[in-house]
Amino acid sequence: MSAPADHTLKPRTLWASGLTLAVLAAAAAALVFTAPIDDTQGVIQKILYVHVPCAFSAYLGFAITAVAGALYLWRNDEIFDRVAAAAAEVGVLFCTLMILSGPIWAKGTWGHWWAWDPRLTVTLLLWFVYLAYLLLRSFTEGSARTARFAAVYGILGLFVVPLNYFAIELFGGAAMHPENLERGSLGAGMRWPFAMAVVAGIAAFVHLLLLRVDLGARRAAAELSAREGEFAD
Amino acid sequence: MNVLLAILWKDLLVEWRSRERVVAMLIFSLLVVVVFHFALPGGATAQTRDTAPGLLWVAYVFAALLGLGRAFTLELENDALSALALVPADRGWVFLGKGAANLVILAVVQAVTAAVFGLVFAIDLASIALPLAGVVALGSLGLCSVGTLFAAVAARTRFREVMLPLLLLPLLIPVLSGAVRATSVLLTTGELPFEPVQLLLVTDAAYLVVSFLCFEYVLDE
Numbered sequence A: 001m002s003a004p005a006d007h008t009l010k011p012r013t014l015w016a017s018g019l020t021l022a023v024l025a026a027a028a029a030a031l032v033f034t035a036p037i038d039d040t041q042g043v044i045q046k047i048l049y050v051h052v053p054c055a056f057s058a059y060l061g062f063a064i065t066a067v068a069g070a071l072y073l074w075r076n077d078e079i080f081d082r083v084a085a086a087a088a089e090v091g092v093l094f095c096t097l098m099i100l101s102g103p104i105w106a107k108g109t110w111g112h113w114w115a116w117d118p119r120l121t122v123t124l125l126l127w128f129v130y131l132a133y134l135l136l137r138s139f140t141e142g143s144a145r146t147a148r149f150a151a152v153y154g155i156l157g158l159f160v161v162p163l164n165y166f167a168i169e170l171f172g173g174a175a176m177h178p179e180n181l182e183r184g185s186l187g188a189g190m191r192w193p194f195a196m197a198v199v200a201g202i203a204a205f206v207h208l209l210l211l212r213v214d215l216g217a218r219r220a221a222a223e224l225s226a227r228e229g230e231f232a233d
Numbered sequence B: 001m002n003v004l005l006a007i008l009w010k011d012l013l014v015e016w017r018s019r020e021r022v023v024a025m026l027i028f029s030l031l032v033v034v035v036f037h038f039a040l041p042g043g044a045t046a047q048t049r050d051t052a053p054g055l056l057w058v059a060y061v062f063a064a065l066l067g068l069g070r071a072f073t074l075e076l077e078n079d080a081l082s083a084l085a086l087v088p089a090d091r092g093w094v095f096l097g098k099g100a101a102n103l104v105i106l107a108v109v110q111a112v113t114a115a116v117f118g119l120v121f122a123i124d125l126a127s128i129a130l131p132l133a134g135v136v137a138l139g140s141l142g143l144c145s146v147g148t149l150f151a152a153v154a155a156r157t158r159f160r161e162v163m164l165p166l167l168l169l170p171l172l173i174p175v176l177s178g179a180v181r182a183t184s185v186l187l188t189t190g191e192l193p194f195e196p197v198q199l200l201l202v203t204d205a206a207y208l209v210v211s212f213l214c215f216e217y218v219l220d221e
Helices: A011-034 A043-075 A078-109 A118-139 A143-170 A191-232 B002-018 B020-039 B046-085 B092-120 B126-154 B160-189 B194-219
Strands: none
Touching: A011 A043, A011 A191, A043 A078, A043 A118, A043 A143, A043 A191, A078 A118, A078 A143, A078 A191, A118 A143, A118 B160, A143 B126, A143 B160, A143 B194, B002 B020, B002 B046, B002 B092, B020 B046, B020 B092, B046 B092, B046 B126, B046 B160, B046 B194, B092 B126, B092 B194, B126 B160, B126 B194, B160 B194
16 A cells, blocks of 8 residues: 555745745736826726736647647657646636636727637637637546547647638738737836736746646546555455 | 548448438438528528528538537447557558548538528529539538547547537638638639638648548547
8 A cells, every 4th residue: 555645735836836926916016006007098908917918828828738748649658648738727727817808908998898800719719629628638538548639639729720810811800909019019118017917927827837737646646546555455 | 541441431331221320410401401591580581692601511510510420439339449440550541431431421411401502592502513512522521530530539538429519619610711701702703712712721631631640549549
């Protein structure tokens, strides 16, 4: 009989959680106190500091899911599957936050909740793809089979992004989003609070990802020890 | 190549003897057409002409989902799927065989549905039958390639009937938008538009290659 699973958090994890919370608090303070109020949009423009970091984290999560899935199929190492599953879960979380914060901003600025803008539509489809990814994981039995099925779907999910872009461009959807951030779409004094918000968003993403990977490893270890216990009995 | 032909022949023979799948798909897609008649205010009008390509493709996709779901649940009986996995060749050929059979069965359903659709909505499809068949073939190729791959996945999950549409529909957006746009331009001008056909060709090629390569991991028992 192996030792029971360790449920306590390591001091290192607690330190990392504290640090992440501190960075998030600093970013929140920066966007409340130092970020300027936009001349035309007013205070609602401050949603930018939440919306865009969430978008970056979500895209990062989906990209990691696809790459880790491909690495799993190639190397057949369980760690890649754990990373893929964790990145999909955290990516869906950030994508949900982005999809919730976007319409609030749109309603306040443009007067309608939703527009079938190309970037919005592709993001919505990605959200559906990775929600289906998580459902597929929970509805498949057997860890190796789950990992293989999920890896294939994760790869195709990312693969569909350029195709969807092309398809939506073809329909000529009006773009609400700026093409990129370098072209001066950020007003004076917004750069530093924005940079801080992005750093905080990515820090939160990485921290949650690592916690989720650790949780996956603990679950696998607990299942293994339970199985060993059955054999011993 | 022999594996492809053998599986295609086997699937078509099974279908010919039972005719279960094609009949179910056909009745279902005709029912969808009838439902559209009641869902649209006013029945067949000039407005229907604008929405007709979209309605036709929705009927096709629904019928395809029904047929694709059946393609691999059939193989679960007597564990025939494990036998397929033991084929002494690249498993990609199994994928192509199953996909080709799905494509043929879907084509039969599509032809009959289109004829009925044209009749009840008073749309002249006969004059553009050949280019329309080309567009439908391109759309169905994309549909059946990822469809066959994820039908094999969904067949071995819980809630497989629910899982297949959830997995497939987000991936079918490029296929669907290209096919609907091409059909729509074809209906109004009588000519094949370049851009939607290009989108269909690129999507088909991409889906076919990736599905061919990934099928190995889906059938790996």
